[in-house]
Amino acid sequence: MKVEVDVAKCVASGQCVLVAPDVFDQRDEDGMVVLLDETPAPGLHDAVRESAMVCPATAIRTVGPSTAV
Template identity: 65%
Template sequence: MRIIVDEAKCTGGGQCVLAAEEVFDQRDDDGVVVLLDPAPRADLHDAVREAAMLCPAAAIRIEETP
């Protein structure tokens, strides 16, 4: 799995952090998403998929890798 975030789309809702705090964070000044781990370990994949689904701005894209 590879994660790509579009900071320009991010509205700072924070749903990604709530779903996968080991993978996502937010900037203190404006709340925009910070990607902590673009290729998370397998046990975090479900949480990352949930974060992408919950993102109100669709700012998180997931590329599944074999």
């Protein structure tokens, strides 16, 4: 799985960080998403998919052999 974020769409809600803190963080100055790991381990895939689903701005996208959100 590969993770992509569109920082321009981010609304700094922080839902991604709550669901997958090993993959996402937020910038201190404005709360915008920071992608920590664009190819997370398989054990994190469910959390990353959930982060993409709960993102109110649809700023997170996953691409991989098993799914695309």
